[in-house]
Amino acid sequence: MSDLQQDVDCPWFSSYDKGVPHEITVPKGGLQNVLDEAAETYGQRDAIVFQNTRISYKQLKELAEILAAELRRRGVQKGDRVSIMLPNLPQTFIAFWGVMKAGAVAVMTNPLYMESELTHQIKDSGAKHLITLDIFWPKIAALREQLGLDVCYVTRVRDALKFPLSWLQPFSARRQGTWVSVPYDGHRVVAWKDLFKRSDRLSVEVVDAHETIALLQYTGGTTGVSKGAMLTHANLLANLTQLMAIVQQPPEKEHVFLALLPLFHVFGLTITLLLPARMAARVVPMPRYAPADMLEAFKKYKFTAFIGAPSVYISLLQQKNLAQYDLHHIVFCISGSAPMPVEWLKKFEEVTGTPITEGFGLTEASPVTHANPVFGKQKPGSIGVPVPSTLARIVDTEDGERVLAPNEIGELVVKGPQVMAGYWQRPEETARTIRDGWLYTGDIAYMDEEGYFYIVDRKKDLIIVGGYNVYPREIDEVLHTHPKIREAVTVGVSHRSRGETVKAYIVPKEGANLTVPEVVAFCRQKLASFKVPRLIEFRDELPKTMVGKVLRRILREEELHKSDSQQDKELHDAEEVLKPEQAEQAPVREEQTAPSESSETKKDA
Template sequence: MDLTSQLRGLYAPGVAYEIATPERPIPEMVLEVASRYPERAAIDFFARQLTYAELAQEMRRCAGALHQAGVRPGDRVALIMPNCPQHAVAVLGTMLLGAVVVEHNPLAPEGELEGEYARHGARVTIAWSKTLEKLTFLGRGHTTFSMDLTTALPTASRLALKLPVKAARDKREQLSSPRPSWARSWTRAMRSATPWQGNCPSTMDDVALLIHTGGTTGVPKAAALTHANLSANVEQSIAWVPVLHEGAEVFYCILPLFHAFGFTIGFLAGLRLGATIAMFPKFDTAMVLAAQRRLPCTFFLGVPPMYERLLAAAEGTNVDLSSIHFSLSGAMPLSASLADQWEQATGGLMIEGYGMTEASPIILGSPLASSRARGALGIPFPSTQVKIVDPENPSREVTEGEVGELIARGPQVFSGYWNQDDETAEVFTQDGWLRTGDLVQVRDGFIYMADRRKEMINSSGFNVYPSQVEEAVRSMPGVLDVAAIGVPAGESGEDVVAAVVLEAGASVTLTDLRKWAEKSLAHYALPRQIVVMTELPRSQLGKVMRKKVREQIMGAQAAATDAVAGAREAVAGAREAVAGAREAVSEKVAEARDAASEAMAGARESMSEKVAEAREAASEAVAGTRGAVSDAVAGARESVSEAVAGVRGALNDEQPRPVTDEQVDSSDAPEQALEH
């Protein structure tokens, strides 16, 4: 017995193995439902409702407006809007004209949107006015319609927004922006359009929808889903819950239409059943609980974080959740405790689904039977075949209990990515099975997730599944959330890193974490690093984005490495500067010494010269002195000699001799002596 036949033995009573092949394109299906339930509310938006008859009229008017804008069968029409009535009408009107709907995330950055437009080449866009500032890259030849979200609100709400008070102004700014001159008014285009009266020209094999996805490789792509793909998954989902009642259900469409889960199950399946679809522009617990009081939900579609937050918000209030008979959770694992809490609060059943955009999206689901297993991905939907194969050799099926890659085929599986043949070839086996890229195993008759193949960690040659590490760490006291990733570790492959979010006041060391986790993990799977984060990056659906976690951690480590390298360079530079300074000081000291030596030598030479000059001067002075002395002595001697001679002469003149008559009287002698 093959695996599919084995797993079908766990189907709930009343669920058929195969579904009838849908034969009408989606717009024709909606028009047929509208003919059966014309007065039933089709769309509810904050209590303003469109009946199925009004929805049919609006989708024809939309097709007419697009036709007047030049849209023809096969053309792509880009939609960039939150969930709202205008979005629903634009989807159905585009498809009615035979054109292809291209969904975009209105919160996507400009660069991402520009890349998506480059892939699909749409020439017409209907965009929420708040997103237009990110579409300036659209050149001439592109028709852009600006959608004002406030026009879909009830009259009282629209009037309240016009009040000249700050609260009203702030709310208006959140919901709408002025229309730029290069964009056309979608409201005006709808009012002036002639309703399209023709039938949908599309065949079941024509592409109806392009949804962007990273797929199994992470490379951005546009998955092309046909009318047959989408219609098949709608019928499979309805067949899985055979107790749903046509014309009586209330679906809550909270998951965005740019996600396949919300588009196919929350929107198209609701229309197929003639349900009233309450549309929410975003997930907000107060908004959802207010709607639950006014328009109780019967079928709720969400992801685990939504269920968790709604339970917390509803606790202690008088909001009754018992109207919710069935709930479907997907996109990420749902813990058994959360599923039990939700079922206790609602009294209904929780269905876990597994899928991917390339499968429209659901492939597996948990059955509505007592045999269901918490935490399992489930068993294949009707008309869906599955295998578990060796990821390195998809032609070989693994044995029961062995981990392998899940592959699938069925009417919901797409035929390829838009204009990306190489990527399409990579996602299919040679015999046409879709490769999910997920590693799974069969236990007790159910398929369980092991992990994403591309996220598997290679630790010392051993395969480590992030989900197993996360499950072990998440149960540790003080840990609120965790993501396990691998980072390069040289020859040993990768180190397991646990990125954790802790409770307020909690403290967890790597030693504590390893000691806790070793009870359930092999030694090679134990984290070698722990990184504490304030929050983990999540997709708009609340799914932890391990790739983003890894990028953040690797980026932080690279920045730290760069900082250390920079510090080392700075230290090396400082050392070079010190060495240079020392060298400069040494040179200056040497120069100073040389200068001093030269100065000393010069001084010595100068002193020698001065001394010689002094000596010479002294010698000259001494010689001069000696000459002067000699001259003086000679002069003195001569003077003395002359004096002596004079004395001698005088003495000779004073010898006695006889007095004559000429001698005068002695009394006159003094006078004469004075005269002489």
């Protein structure tokens, strides 16, 4: 890294927290060594706590190695892909570490995938073995021939419980209508509990961590076909080491993590499965988000580490009984996967006394590349500074070769040991995305004089109104400051004379009486006229991914499917609603430099 830094200015080093190194050394060996070290030094500590079940680090290692031996006995060889299609349960932790111990490649699969998404991922990855939950069995059973799976290992929630809950759970499931009959045959459909009847154990050594894939993590598919990012053992170990360097929480200090982010997502996997293991911390997995349950969990477990998507933080802060709970035991908070409106950042710190550390990451970088200093200078609206051993710069959006000066807007590119080996079986797309070691993120951003980076928007989200660039997230930020708006997102929709115009989708706060003229008047006070949304649609909710990222793609697709007459009617109705003085004025050209009110993000990761 040192020789690379001769060609890249790194002003962010002066903003690092005291004790954070400029560079890290990637540990040798495989990712499973992280679990081994935790089990050896802190074996009696709780690794997982789930309802009435506690699994220590020593037990977690044993269970993972027994599973690895059983997977090998049933045909899983080194380098084989194994799909893990589970919600946040103890079995998910055991399954992941078991796949690592077997020398195989984990393919974390979203249980809520529709038929086409599931078929694409399983067939593209070449996974022949699948670990899943009984409630997802009907979906798998209907697609078995298309998926080409050899063996399915099916677990139940009761497998994660101790007596008497393990005995009561089936009765509860039948009463709720969620009990699923699974045709176990011991060969092609195997019961989870049967995998632990033998005592044989296996732990495969990783010889070359830089070349050996640990995780085939599929991108969110928010902008097109989902691709498998090949994340090696060294990639993931590097990102873990970088995270340890910036949080500065040694394993000697006991921490309690809430695992709410889906573990099948790279952000949830790295931050709430791998990082806690590196810290020998206790993890409390939560399969689904319910605000009331989460507040009670905070009271019971005294979480010291809280990692969530912005939607979770916002929802939590909107609970009417929040004042009854003490959240001051939180040591550090990390928000990711989507932009966090600045107003909510401030409110959370007022309530808890702990600032939310925002950053940036993407699947292709394991995922974290940037973060605001955890204990030092945080800049609202910024994704922070590059993590140790990571270089970042802004390049022009035309060919990506010209490096831009501070405060100039362009595409963010990064380089570091956490950057993927490439896309699975897609050499051409890999070559377009990684050039000379630099990962082209597709995010429009700028860097200030102190080395803090700001995401302006996604390259593909850019709206061009009459030839002028409009960045949706700048508008989103303004909308989120309106006292009657709970959520908002803007997209570009086609316009016969202007090319595109701005449309805002708004979720008002409960009980709020909000009108289109009111929203437009508010925006006109804070935005140039050509940035003001001309079309506004009120909704009860916005389409989102499992980690809370709004799917602008879905909204754009909805617009594309509208007929010309429907679009004309919407534009006509909008002009009728707005007063003459609110009609859209001709834009005045602005220099493409840093906007005064930017937005922050944590993309795809």
